[in-house]
Amino acid sequence: MESLPATIPFVGPEALERMRGKPFELRMGANESAFGVSPLAAEAMCKAIERSAWYGDPEGYELREAVANLHGVAMDEVCLAGGIDELLGLTVRMLVEPGKPVVTSLGAYPTFNYHVEGYGAALHRVPYRDDHIDLQALADAAHQLKAKLVFLANPDNPMGTWHDADTVQAFIHALPSCTTLILDEAYTEFAPDAVHIPMDPNHPRVIRMRTFSKAHGMAGMRIGYAIAHRDLIVGYNKIRNHFGLTRVALAGALASLQDADFITQVASQVEAGRREYYALAEELGLASIPSATNFVAIDLGGSGGRARAALKALEDHGVFVRMPGVAPMDRCIRVTVGLPEERARFAEVFATVLKTL
Amino acid sequence: MESLPATIPFVGPEALERMRGKPFELRMGANESAFGVSPLAAEAMCKAIERSAWYGDPEGYELREAVANLHGVAMDEVCLAGGIDELLGLTVRMLVEPGKPVVTSLGAYPTFNYHVEGYGAALHRVPYRDDHIDLQALADAAHQLKAKLVFLANPDNPMGTWHDADTVQAFIHALPSCTTLILDEAYTEFAPDAVHIPMDPNHPRVIRMRTFSKAHGMAGMRIGYAIAHRDLIVGYNKIRNHFGLTRVALAGALASLQDADFITQVASQVEAGRREYYALAEELGLASIPSATNFVAIDLGGSGGRARAALKALEDHGVFVRMPGVAPMDRCIRVTVGLPEERARFAEVFATVLKTL
Structure with missing residues (x-):
């Protein structure tokens, strides 16, 4: 037990919020469902x-x-x-x-x-x-x-x-x-x-x-x-x-x-959200990775530094997302599909952030 | 892993209900709080x-x-x-x-x-x-x-x-x-x-x-x-x-x-319930064990057989209680403090059951 590192699998968004001293506006980092429960x-x-x-x-x-x-x-x-x-x-x-x-x-x-x-x-x-x-x-x-x-x-x-x-x-x-x-x-x-x-x-x-x-x-x-x-x-x-x-x-x-209908409907909203993220990436001149989940990895290129900088800048703008931990996937940020209005807000913030990188 | 016995710490009351084919009327076997949450x-x-x-x-x-x-x-x-x-x-x-x-x-x-x-x-x-x-x-x-x-x-x-x-x-x-x-x-x-x-x-x-x-x-x-x-x-x-x-x-x-007041009030209701159980045992000519918990062990005497028979008879009457697993404590049944009306009902059923032992 003593030989085990005192690490944890993830730092939770609440801990990040405590560190930054204020809550996130958008929580898109843990692949939680913005569409709630049935x-x-x-x-x-x-x-x-x-x-x-x-x-x-x-x-x-x-x-x-x-x-x-x-x-x-x-x-x-x-x-x-x-x-x-x-x-x-x-x-x-x-x-x-x-x-x-x-x-x-x-x-x-x-x-x-x-x-x-x-x-x-x-x-x-x-x-x-x-x-x-x-x-x-x-x-x-x-x-x-x-x-x-x-x-x-x-x-x-x-x-x-x-x-x-x-x-x-x-x-x-x-x-x-x-x-x-x-x-x-x-x-x-x-x-x-x-x-x-x-x-x-x-x-x-x-x-x-x-x-x-x-x-x-x-x-x-x-x-x-x-x-x-x-x-x-x-x-x-x-x-x-x-x-x-x-x-x-x-x-x-x-x-x-x-409530199988509810799940079908969530899956269809998520699919629409993914397509929006693909289109957003393309608009911004970025690649995205086709996804079969409720999140999309958006490719910022480079060798990790750019994605890490984007993550930090997004956090400064009140947006919680995560990114893959190792190369070469760490050229991406991983963005959970939010509600339509959350996606619109993300698109706005992300475009702003990209200009600062 | 294979050497481990396929046993579980407790059979839940729901499993007992499924075995008997109908729900219990009184659930007084798992020391749950009849007084609910704050x-x-x-x-x-x-x-x-x-x-x-x-x-x-x-x-x-x-x-x-x-x-x-x-x-x-x-x-x-x-x-x-x-x-x-x-x-x-x-x-x-x-x-x-x-x-x-x-x-x-x-x-x-x-x-x-x-x-x-x-x-x-x-x-x-x-x-x-x-x-x-x-x-x-x-x-x-x-x-x-x-x-x-x-x-x-x-x-x-x-x-x-x-x-x-x-x-x-x-x-x-x-x-x-x-x-x-x-x-x-x-x-x-x-x-x-x-x-x-x-x-x-x-x-x-x-x-x-x-x-x-x-x-x-x-x-x-x-x-x-x-x-x-x-x-x-x-x-x-x-x-x-x-x-x-x-x-x-x-x-x-x-x-x-x-809500500390709530806890104080629960503890005081539980104390009243314990005293009722002590008095009930005495009325029925039984000993009870003074308790600092939300349950009371009632002593049926003998070497386990009587308590086990009482447990079974109570179950047949729709009352779920448990008993200590080993001698000499298995001369007792362990009854959780219920609401006043549940205690009254328990007193009634328990008196009936005792006559059949």
Whole structure:
């Protein structure tokens, strides 16, 4: 424990606000949903507050049942947790002994790395290729290292790029039999149909992770789930914090699943927002990376310095965005799709900022 | 992981309801607060739901500040988490390597044991003495085993008994220098003044744990905190799930801390309820254990069989209570203080049930 660095995966926007001494005008840095929650979920959550003195069901029975029905899997192939962050920690703890190799991509989700290092496993990172996760390199590394775990977000964060279902299926088949794949699908609701892979919980070494934080607009409520082979779910149940979920999140998630129209509508608004960001970048003479998520990486060129300067200048103008942490992706800033009026304001501020770089 | 048993700390009341095919009429088994949350907390939580699309502050700055002010400690001596359950897991992970000895009491909080076993540490249990935690035996075991961690709930769960502050202070001094004490004070708001120990985060090996689940009535919202030496808090920050708390729980807890009158009033209603349970037991020719919590252990005599039969019969009559898991405390059932009308109904059902034993 003492050898662990005292670092955290992300500095929250609130901490940045405290440092700058005033709130942000636009919060477009954490891929939260500007489109909020389904009215059904809002109503269910308000109602659940009346019962907040009572522990939520530690089995999350109703929600697991709804998730299982949605995906055509069995209830004992579903594990609920406080978002994908918590699932990542549980998964590393469950599957990787200290010192054993784990593979991810250089520049991919820092919270996964945080958990891998926190449990003392050996993290290996392979570079992206053309702003995409390099599946061949991931599979090669898994073979060479006999990795216990491989992490793949599809669509990807922070670049927003994706691989089609067929490509990912081929990647799964290419992994060695000692390796379990975490397939983080946090942004799946924003992705084209060709990205969607059928659920196959009979596969003993693929864990699919979903969240209510993005399209469902419940980031502040901390709830998500894993779908996997029932043996893996038994493993989660041996170590998870059984009374860890709030009654309000359970109720909200259940209601949100019942409002598929809302999710469709959010996805369509996000798609419009992405197109606006692509057009804005083009107008400003910049490239942007086609995205299957609720954010767009805008390419400022250069080797990181320009994007970092833009990030800082945007912050000075009250706009919170983030950027990829490593080269060559750190030539980009990553901007979450806001409401139409927020996007208009961002366009204005960004144009001003660019002139000062 | 495979060697871990597929057990869980508690079967939730919802699971029991599913097994019996209908809901309980009275839920008096999980020491939840029948008196609900402060109106200020309810209002703050409803308001926070409007912002549920946005992650809560991972530093929990405002709540940590309020907790620090309340206890006269520094902010970096406070760690927030999803209730004491989560803090127990983090603490075992932080301080105990696999195979190392940990000491608790035989029959004390099962969730602590769950985490100790989950992290592969060696759990040693010392018996209670006269329905109280045996502090001398705990200290002796800590010395003999060179324990890394000792668990003490004061007031105790499941018996409701307590040790005065002076006795606990003497116990702290008696522990070996290799041992860290977890002092679980979940029920502290219900305890007499003589139980309250001043906060001393300068002590490097005492972790105080508090929750919003009991007197604050927020069991379903999952939030609590540890107060400890800042070096231990740095340790928690290296491994905790930084974005793990809900925005709603953070807002509710903050508001609840600002309503001290509400907590005083809950504690006084709980005290009235305890006295009613003592009187009920006496009327029925039974002993009860004086309690400093929001529940009372009622002594049915015999060696466990009678209490188990009563538990089952109560369940058949729609009343959910629990009982201590081991002898000799398993001669008791543990009944949470309900609302006056719920207590009256319990008295009625319990009298009926006793006649059938």
